[in-house]
């Protein structure tokens with residue numbers, strides 16, 4: 001019998017980190033009065049409210065249960081923050097409740113956890129696997145100690161490689177995050193780094209350019225002229241070298257920042273880029289559930305103490321709320337879907353929003369098709385890979 005329930009993924013935010021990285025603008029907090037020192041990330045574990053946070057997530061799930069009826073769970077992603085600082089048993093308790101709420105089996109759902117090398121030793125990796133996690137996404141960021149120091153990371157190359165191997169020993173799927181665009185980095189150096197990482201047998205890598213965000217330590221230094229970053233040409237050259245290195249190793253460039261061997265693409269991310277619905281749980285988590293063409297998006301209280309307080313009193317408190325019209329959803333679908341190699345499935349999009357996707361943008365689409373910035377194959381629209389470096393401008397034109 002065909003399953004007619006709508007596909008939904010779940011994002012669980014774990015907001016604590018052992019130390020705040022100077023470039024990071026995510027909603028994270030350091031649990032101890034003093035940040036952890038290199039090699040001592042797990043020192044902060046005692047200050048994390050492991051069980052209280054799991055209790056709150058289970059309670060939030062209960063409070064949102066009505067909105068989940070008729071939905072099928074496709075993936076669960078424990079992100080952060082640093083979920084590898086969480087006691088795996090507490091994470092496992094939340095996961096069991098989640099699977100139960102959707103009446104899902106662990107083997108039918110992609111279950112990922114984001115981990116940092118500095119807090120993923122063999123015991124924690126084994127604990128996560130036992131809890132039901134079968135995909136670990138590791139924040140390696142670099143295999144060069146000088147870049148890791150610049151990025152303010154708590155791990156070094158040796159610890160990164162040890163964590164990759166610890167994860168590979170217990171879960172079938174391991175991905176690494178890699179950053180590029182650090183001062184002094186060369187395209188050839190990046191290429192060599194990618195080669196070394198892939199020699200470890202990874203099937204999935206997310207490679208991001210370092211961006212300077214306002215409100216971060218790097219943002220302040222940059223504003224004061226005390227931080228030099230790679231220029232646009234250098235970024236473009238690194239991006240192209242990275243693409244070649246991954247292609248040589250047999251990993252496809254399936255999204256602007258993501259590379260995978262066939263079949264190893266992140267289902268959770270694909271669901272999101274395809275405009276699918278997702279439940280967000282935890283402090284600062286964002287969720288988007290759809291109903292009749294419209295979407296409702298919310299952001300939970302960002303401060304963990306306020307989040308815990310509200311949930312303990314049985315209240316769902318949102319920092320932000322937004323109702324998405326059909327047009328909003330078309331824009332989002334174009335913005336996210338055109339970042340992928342598969343592009344946007346226009347039939348799926350129109351079925352979801354019940355209106356023609358092209359209305360109001362006919363001329364821009366025709367112009368971009370003529371220029372080769374867009375390609376249309378049947379009912380799919382995509383940006384050819386060689387134009388991905390100009391993606392932002394192309395997508396902005398369709399708004």
Ligand code: SF4
Nearest residue numbers: 017020021024080081
């Ligand atoms: S570990 Fe990750 S989430 Fe935490 S501060 Fe660093 S970059 Fe941000």
